[in-house]
Amino acid sequence: MSVDCYLGVDGGGTKTRFALVDADARLLAEAQCTTTYHPQVGLDGVRATLADGLERVLHVAGRARDDIRHAFFGLPAYGEDSRVAPLLDALPRDLLGHDRYACDNDMVCGWAGSFACADGINIVAGTGSIGYGQRRGVAARAGGWGEAFSDEGSAYWIAAQGMNAFSRMSDGRLPKGPLHTLLRERLQLEHDLDLCARVYGEQALSRGELAQLSPLVAEAARQGDEAADDIFHRAGAELARIADALRGALAFADGERVPVSWSGGAFSAGELLLAPFTRALQACSLTFEPHAPLHAPHFGAALYAMHLAAGRDAATASPPSSP
Known part of the structure; x- marks a missing residue:
């Protein structure tokens, strides 16, 4: 049996949810921890929550960090401060012990869960609000400018x-x-x-x-x-x-x-x-x-980790272009 598994993390302004699935997208473990909203808890707070959730799901599933073939971390406020984004990108590396992961805004988790990574538009109304969609390989976001002057409908x-x-x-x-x-x-x-x-x-x-x-x-x-x-x-x-x-x-x-x-x-x-x-x-x-969402956002994050891994594998397997 393959030990490959995929980790999805759906961060939020109130809570952060983790899902670990196997190669057939069957749920192995899930966990819920506190917020990963870095303007509120700082980078150290984000790291502590990610470490806590990772430890919990691996323990429940009886898996190790090396078993994670790919992970996706959807983090609130990601991409909204160009100075902070590289620091958020780097956080999971030490926690996982490898670089088979990607980070983006948590809006991606909602879309991936609602559509199982297919084309469509998802509206997130959690602590904050934001919209994200994909169509034919093109992605876009709208809203989500923060509670001081935006986040309408949240x-x-x-x-x-x-x-x-x-x-x-x-x-x-x-x-x-x-x-x-x-x-x-x-x-x-x-x-x-x-x-x-x-x-x-x-x-x-x-x-x-x-x-x-x-x-x-x-x-x-x-x-x-x-x-x-x-x-x-x-x-x-x-x-x-x-x-x-x-x-x-x-x-x-x-x-x-x-x-x-x-x-x-x-x-x-x-x-x-x-x-x-x-x-x-x-x-x-x-x-x-x-239409109603197909899956919860944290499960969507795990599906997106599988999607990213498949894309990476396909790119690696493709022969180089002829000159």
Whole structure:
């Protein structure tokens, strides 16, 4: 039996998931660790999380580092700082003990999982949001410029819009709905203005912790909160705009079907987000064909590691060109 296996790593702003598969793409082991978002935890934090996850999956599968024929590391914020990218590229080498791996943005994991590495556009709405797609060997990304001025439709964005609605409810600029009570109870606010300390104070919630408030907005919407419901409608429209930008960037022809899928924790809201997202897609273009993801992103990362290994092997086996 071949000992070859393939490692996929799907990094994120809240958690990082690992998948180890065999040569037949059967899952051998998986693990979940903390964030690998380097602007928050630094390169040392990224390295520690990768080392932890790697050790866990190898232990469960009873495999060694040398058994990993190829690995793919999808890391959040990769490619968004040209000074940091080479440092992220170098991190896995010491952990694996070889250079049979590749690094890229974690958006690739969502696409690879949703389409099993086939052509299409995937929209990620996790802690942040971003879109990525491939068509006939051409790749493109859109969105994902960070929470300070972008990441529209993400869990962080939904939570931030929810806190904005809370502030307006508190002031009387909006009627108080269930969101006001839910957020106040969750954060144990003695006074409404104590929300500022949770966001700006010495013990402010982290980016990932703030994003985890998005389910409260979903719960408020289910309880009939109009402001919360509107947030999900706007989130769906924003995510559809990302997909439409990619449709143009990938040069889909007029009338050509455009497969589109999704991944990320914000979509755990179910139809609250998915329904306005798919409606907005159809409003952009009737050629969009939404379908549920085939696999989870961390499994997609492992599939992409297999894909990269096959491409490398094919390149190695090709005879040199004649002069």
